[in-house]
Amino acid sequence: MQIRKLNRILHRDIGYFFFGMTIIYAVSGIALNHRHQWNPNYIITQEQFITSTEISAPQIDRDYAIEKLAELGIDADYRTHLVAGDNFRIFVEGGSVNINLSDGSGQLEIIRKRPVFNQINFLHYNTPRKLWTWFSDIYAGGLVILAITGLFVLRGRNGITGRGAWLTGAGILVPLMFLYFYL
Numbered sequence: 001m002q003i004r005k006l007n008r009i010l011h012r013d014i015g016y017f018f019f020g021m022t023i024i025y026a027v028s029g030i031a032l033n034h035r036h037q038w039n040p041n042y043i044i045t046q047e048q049f050i051t052s053t054e055i056s057a058p059q060i061d062r063d064y065a066i067e068k069l070a071e072l073g074i075d076a077d078y079r080t081h082l083v084a085g086d087n088f089r090i091f092v093e094g095g096s097v098n099i100n101l102s103d104g105s106g107q108l109e110i111i112r113k114r115p116v117f118n119q120i121n122f123l124h125y126n127t128p129r130k131l132w133t134w135f136s137d138i139y140a141g142g143l144v145i146l147a148i149t150g151l152f153v154l155r156g157r158n159g160i161t162g163r164g165a166w167l168t169g170a171g172i173l174v175p176l177m178f179l180y181f182y183l
Contacts, residue, residue, distance in 0.1 A: 004155075007153065008153060010145060011145075011146060011150055014146055017142070018139055018146070024120045024123055025124060025139075027117075028117070028120040028123070028124035031120075032121065039114070041113065041114055041117065041118045041121055042112065042114055043111070043112045043113075044110070044111050045109070045110045045111075046107055046109050047107065048106070049072065049106050049107070049108065050105055050106070051068070051071070051072060051099060051104050051106055053088075053101045053102070053103075055101075056101075057083045057086070057088070057101060060081065062078070062081065065078060065081040068097075068099070069090060069092065072097070072106075072108070074092065074108060076094060076095065076110070078090065078092060079091040079092055079093060083101075086100055086101045086102045087099075088100075092110075094110050094111055095108065095110035096109055097109075151164065151168065
């Protein structure tokens, strides 16, 4: 078999096989690049409210916490509660309710996993470890093969001896420039 034909077959088949992984890492990578602007793993909802606080801290118990949730119209399962000074905190499934006992101001905070992004970031961070680490390493090796075989897919003026050489050089130069400016 000709080397060029083998090159095209490898490039094509490895590209097909790792299509899903490439999408996972690309989308997750974009999300993680912007984590200073948004939380790619969780949706955090916060609501402010004012409520009556006709009770003192030592009188607060489980039943009062559940009643307060119902009074506020919060439909979340009670987990536990904590009173520290004037701060009354009710922990619910997926979040918490904080109430200032001195002035009745409060905040509801609910945290939910962001669909799709939470799952792909789970993989991107290599949280599963074990076999996923091996598969990710194989994927990284596959990317190296894709990069090398991609250089030789086209011939002539659009291939690596023509236009491709300039684009490859520019693609190498850009990260080197960033390293130079940021290190």
